Amino acid sequence: MAKLCIGLFSGSLDKLTAAGVILSGAAADDMDVEVFVLLQGARAFIKGNENKIDNLAEASHLKDEFTSALEKLNVSTWYEFFKMTKEMTNVKIYICSLAGKIWGGEKLEDFNDLTDDICGIGEYLTAAEEADIHMFI
Amino acid sequence: MTTAEIITLTVTKTVDARGTACPGPLLEAKKAIGTINSGEIMEVLSADEGTKRDIPKWANKKGHEYLGTVEESGYFKIYLKKG
Numbered sequence: 001m002a003k004l005c006i007g008l009f010s011g012s013l014d015k016l017t018a019a020g021v022i023l024s025g026a027a028a029d030d031m032d033v034e035v036f037v038l039l040q041g042a043r044a045f046i047k048g049n050e051n052k053i054d055n056l057a058e059a060s061h062l063k064d065e066f067t068s069a070l071e072k073l074n075v076s077t078w079y080e081f082f083k084m085t086k087e088m089t090n091v092k093i094y095i096c097s098l099a100g101k102i103w104g105g106e107k108l109e110d111f112n113d114l115t116d117d118i119c120g121i122g123e124y125l126t127a128a129e130e131a132d133i134h135m136f137i
Numbered sequence: 138m139t140t141a142e143i144i145t146l147t148v149t150k151t152v153d154a155r156g157t158a159c160p161g162p163l164l165e166a167k168k169a170i171g172t173i174n175s176g177e178i179m180e181v182l183s184a185d186e187g188t189k190r191d192i193p194k195w196a197n198k199k200g201h202e203y204l205g206t207v208e209e210s211g212y213f214k215i216y217l218k219k220g
Contacts, residue, residue: 024160028167028195073158088167 004033005131007124011040012057013078014066019137020081027088034131035093036124037115042099045111050079082114094119138205143216146204149177155184155212162188163195166217170201175219178204184212192217 004026008019019035026033037045044053056063076084085091095111097118105111108118128134152169154162162183173179181192192215193203200220207214 021160024164028160028163029198074156074161075158076161084164088164 002029002031002133003131004031005124005127005134006033006035007038007128007134007136008035008041009038010057010137011043011053012055013053014056014058015137016041016044016053016078017070017075017081020076020078020085022135022137023085023091024081024088027085027091030089033085033089033091034127035091036119036127037093037095037099038124039096039099039102042095042105043103044078045093045095045115046100046103046105047110047112050077050112053078079112079114086114092116094123096121096124138216140205140207143205143207146178146216148180148216149173150179151182152179153182154188155182157185159185159187159191161185163191166192166195170199170217170219173219177219179217179219181215181217182212183215188215189213 006019010016023033043049056066093114093116095105095115095118097120100106100111100118108115150169150173152165154165162181162185166181170179189206196203196217202218202220204216204218
């Protein structure tokens, strides 16, 4: 079974959606996936924040076109992609403890139901070292 | 397989993924193939151009047999035999 490791630094709607699409490809391929949520990414994983993410990392002046196109194309939300892929394959989501604290999350219960645990940077690098594919988003 | 051969196949499962863009058809195919038995045929209906290459490649990698694609008006049908 191939292993995919993602360093999810970004907490913007466009990059979270890209991560969700990539995760779903990994799920179709039965990959084992570990996602390490870093700095900006952690904001999206704070409980209750999943629908509050509405900024784009790129082409932010075209946000309305981007979001309405996704809707028209019937593309799942980033949260739905993550949720669905967790049901389909072995996806573990870890929040970097520093990142969590920046956005007010200290304990596991401060984060949404996608979150498996809080971790440190050493575990991320070890996972990246052991993975077949490593991405930084 | 030719189109003439494909239309004679007995299809066990039809997945209509015409309402979704990539990665919807792939995900629906992945879920549906778990519901049929080895040797049975599944057809996937899609209007997403990326899916045309994606599903055959995925199928071969996962040990299923890609039988062919039939073009329809505004969409296409991909045929797979579960491995």
